[in-house]
Amino acid sequence: MAKGIKFLGTGSYVPDFIVTNDMFAEFLETSDEWISTRTGIKSRPINTDKPNYYMGVQAAKKAIEQSEISPLDIGLIIVTTVNPDFYFPSMSCLIQHNIGADNAMAIDVNAACTGFIYGVDMARRYLYTDDIDYVLVVSSEMLSNQVNYADRSTAVLFGDGAAATIIARDENKLYSSFLGAKGEDGTLLSCRVKYVNTSPYKNEEAIEEFLGDKFKDINPDFIHMNGREVYKFAVDALPNSVSKACEKVGISPDDIDVLIPHQANLRIIEKAVSNLKIPMEKVFVNLEKHGNTSSASIPTCLDEMNRKGLLKENQKLCFVGFGGGFTYGAVIVEL
Numbered sequence: 001m002a003k004g005i006k007f008l009g010t011g012s013y014v015p016d017f018i019v020t021n022d023m024f025a026e027f028l029e030t031s032d033e034w035i036s037t038r039t040g041i042k043s044r045p046i047n048t049d050k051p052n053y054y055m056g057v058q059a060a061k062k063a064i065e066q067s068e069i070s071p072l073d074i075g076l077i078i079v080t081t082v083n084p085d086f087y088f089p090s091m092s093c094l095i096q097h098n099i100g101a102d103n104a105m106a107i108d109v110n111a112a113c114t115g116f117i118y119g120v121d122m123a124r125r126y127l128y129t130d131d132i133d134y135v136l137v138v139s140s141e142m143l144s145n146q147v148n149y150a151d152r153s154t155a156v157l158f159g160d161g162a163a164a165t166i167i168a169r170d171e172n173k174l175y176s177s178f179l180g181a182k183g184e185d186g187t188l189l190s191c192r193v194k195y196v197n198t199s200p201y202k203n204e205e206a207i208e209e210f211l212g213d214k215f216k217d218i219n220p221d222f223i224h225m226n227g228r229e230v231y232k233f234a235v236d237a238l239p240n241s242v243s244k245a246c247e248k249v250g251i252s253p254d255d256i257d258v259l260i261p262h263q264a265n266l267r268i269i270e271k272a273v274s275n276l277k278i279p280m281e282k283v284f285v286n287l288e289k290h291g292n293t294s295s296a297s298i299p300t301c302l303d304e305m306n307r308k309g310l311l312k313e314n315q316k317l318c319f320v321g322f323g324g325g326f327t328y329g330a331v332i333v334e335l
């Protein structure tokens with residue numbers, strides 16, 4: 001299938017404050033050895049003093065600068081995040097305001113860690129069905145807002161950051177995608193909305209009763225995760241998504257030049273690619289220094305590869321991810 005896309009520019013923002021595994025060991029019963037061997041993560045950047053959208057703005061400005069377009073040329077801004085700063089205005093409108101993209105439509109997408117993949121696929125669909133020529137996709141995530149730093153099984157996994165790309169049409173390039181979701185109810189991976197200002201008419205007990213016993217022991221203030229179940233889902237969803245995206249355009253996983261998987265856990269990545277029989281040399285990994293930055297993880301890798309000159313004309317790039325909801329998906333782009 002032709003009707004592909006091109007990345008005109010990329011950008012990312014990584015907070016300066018770095019939390020190492022040893023720093024966690026100062027206040028949690030954990031160790032660098034446990035975290036490194038179980039996840040591959042050594043340190044993660046944490047945003048201590050800015051709102052989430054600030055990171056998205058910085059990443060977007062870099063992507064626009066590299067694209068050599070004006071912010072006014074952007075027809076659509078898609079922002080993917082699981083932790084917006086406001087219920088409204090949306091993150092995309094906040095970023096739009098800060099970059100001066102006055103001619104764009106602006107929407108937020110929450111597909112958890114699969115967000116960037118959903119965002120890229122939506123961007124392409126708009127590019128081919130509307131009069132939009134340039135789409136800005138920004139993935140901006142501040143998991144430190146949602147993590148319980150007293151819970152060693154989740155605290156050590158996540159980092160903060162943002163990454164962005166400007167996407168345009170490229171009629172002659174190959175493109176494929178396979179996206180989906182399992183409709184997980186939040187008992188395996190979730191973070192609930194906090195209502196602070198409740199109305200006098202609201203019956204909170206009735207709401208909790210409606211949600212049922214399954215949420216009784218889940219702390220609504222923080223990320224909740226059943227790590228083993230998420231792991232099992234991921235090692236199946238990743239290879240399956242790549243295989244299905246390949247099948248749709250008649251190629252095999254062998255034909256992929258570079259695989260950029262969601263950076264959650266090195267063990268998950270290694271298991272998934274061994275199922276696909278893709279050698280690790282073709283897989284880009286940077287989670288050692290970033291941790292899991294949810295939907296920002298894949299575009300952060302893309303920007304790192306781009307700025308290191310590792311992206312080459314005609315390469316077949318595959319993004320693959322999984323996340324809360326249980327969303328999943330893969331996108332194949334010929335450069």
Ligand code: UT7
Nearest residue numbers: 029030031034038113152153156227228230231264265323
């Ligand atoms: O973007 C999607 C987000 N989530 C994920 O991708 C997570 C997917 N799951 C995973 O990556 C893994 O399941 C984890 C890294 C979260 C956990 O690794 P595991 O090998 O599945 O460990 P486990 O949950 O089976 O726990 C083994 C032990 C437990 O102790 P007991 O019950 O055996 O005494 C945990 O309490 O390890 C303990 N543990 C820790 N120990 C030291 C859990 N977290 C830690 C920690 N340090 N940070």
